[in-house]
Amino acid sequence: MAQSAPLVMRLVASSITAANRAGKIIRDVMSQGDLGIVEKGKNDLQTEADRSAQRCIVTSLSRQFPSVTIIGEEGTSNCEVPSDWVVTDSDPQILQLACPDEYQNIQDDDIVVWVDPLDGTSEYTQGLLDHVTVLIGIAVGDRAVGGVIHQPYYNYKTAGPDDMGRTLWGIRGVGVGGFEPQSPPQGKRIITTTRSHSTAAVQAALDALQPDEILRVGGAGHKVMLLMEGKAHAYVFASAGCKRWDTCAPEAILVAMGGQLSDMHGNSYSYSRDTPHQNTGGVLGTAKGEDHAWYLKNLPDAVRQTLL
Numbered sequence: 360m361a362q363s364a365p366l367v368m369r370l371v372a373s374s375i376t377a378a379n380r381a382g383k384i385i386r387d388v389m390s391q392g393d394l395g396i397v398e399k400g401k402n403d404l405q406t407e408a409d410r411s412a413q414r415c416i417v418t419s420l421s422r423q424f425p426s427v428t429i430i431g432e433e434g435t436s437n438c439e440v441p442s443d444w445v446v447t448d449s450d451p452q453i454l455q456l457a458c459p460d461e462y463q464n465i466q467d468d469d470i471v472v473w474v475d476p477l478d479g480t481s482e483y484t485q486g487l488l489d490h491v492t493v494l495i496g497i498a499v500g501d502r503a504v505g506g507v508i509h510q511p512y513y514n515y516k517t518a519g520p521d522d523m524g525r526t527l528w529g530i531r532g533v534g535v536g537g538f539e540p541q542s543p544p545q546g547k548r549i550i551t552t553t554r555s556h557s558t559a560a561v562q563a564a565l566d567a568l569q570p571d572e573i574l575r576v577g578g579a580g581h582k583v584m585l586l587m588e589g590k591a592h593a594y595v596f597a598s599a600g601c602k603r604w605d606t607c608a609p610e611a612i613l614v615a616m617g618g619q620l621s622d623m624h625g626n627s628y629s630y631s632r633d634t635p636h637q638n639t640g641g642v643l644g645t646a647k648g649e650d651h652a653w654y655l656k657n658l659p660d661a662v663r664q665t666l667l
């Protein structure tokens with residue numbers, strides 16, 4: 360039964376265990392105390408946790424799916440991966456779920472896996488640990504279809520080391536799991552946006568949308584989780600700073616529960632293997648039940664013109 364599950368379902372099932380293992384690596388690097396920070400660019404850090412978590416995920420998935428294209432934020436390295444970082448088991452619950460007809464016969468060639476081994480690096484280095492997530496997105500053709508978000512420090516203030524963290528998943532046409540989907544409060548507009556990568560255009564977009572409240576938090580995964588759990592109505596980021604690995608997994612889960620994610624012009628991002636990595640049109644995510652078009656209509660043209 361499990362062996363014969365369709366490829367998309369097997370990829371999500373294996374991504375859950377790989378993301379959980381990567382989360383443990385992220386916690387271990389922090390508790391060992393040497394983050395090994397490298398500056399990749401302006402306001403763009405990489406730590407030993409980003410590097411190690413990526414090696415864990417890419418090695419684990421490519422052992423099981425050697426012909427599937429995997430694109431990760433941190434590039435590749437040929438160093439040996441410790442054997443206990445390689446996990447090849449799968450989440451049994453996902454393998455039992457019915458796969459939609461349109462994804463029954465998907466081949467290796469049709470898939471790209473987008474990996475952000477540690478989303479919210481800036482917040483990780485500053486000790487804002489619950490902003491950190493591990494993101495694994497599964498694209499079929501050019502669409503984000505499956506997503507896994509692992510939050511390694513969920514409940515870290517109250518949980519012990521063995522019950523810390525959680526893993527959320529979603530598959531278009533199947534549903535979501537690992538969390539309780541909630542709608543945001545009616546009669547209010549709460550917008551979430553970047554905490555560490557703001558610009559004049561990012562602020563101008565927020566001003567025009569007149570939110571009742573702004574939640575400035577780290578990580579694309581964390582911000583989309585706020586939409587999924589009814590804590591915010593929209594994620595508005597009028598900047599070209601995010602990449603496909605930031606949005607693929609969150610978009611798949613958000614869409615699977617009835618929300619939307621597009622660029623600031625209302626166009627969907629393509630997640631096919633030859634697509635550019637940069638989300639040059641910015642990010643607009645809206646919770647289930649929100650009027651995505653209202654946000655698009657009320658964004659100032661001057662802001663939109665700063666984005667391709």
Ligand SMILES: Nc1ncnc2c1ncn2[C@@H]1O[C@H](COP(=O)(O)O)[C@@H](OP(=O)(O)O)[C@H]1O
Nearest residue numbers: 403477478479480553555556577578579600601
């Ligand atoms: N100006 C910029 N330069 C580099 N990365 C940016 C960026 N703006 C956003 N990002 C990336 O987009 C993700 C979400 O950003 P933010 O937390 O500011 O909303 C982060 O992913 P990583 O932490 O995985 O690198 C962040 O690095």
Ligand SMILES: [Mg+2]
Nearest residue numbers: 403404432480
């Ligand atoms: Mg980064």
Ligand SMILES: [Mg+2]
Nearest residue numbers: 475478479605
């Ligand atoms: Mg990221």
Ligand SMILES: [Mg+2]
Nearest residue numbers: 432475477478
């Ligand atoms: Mg990252």
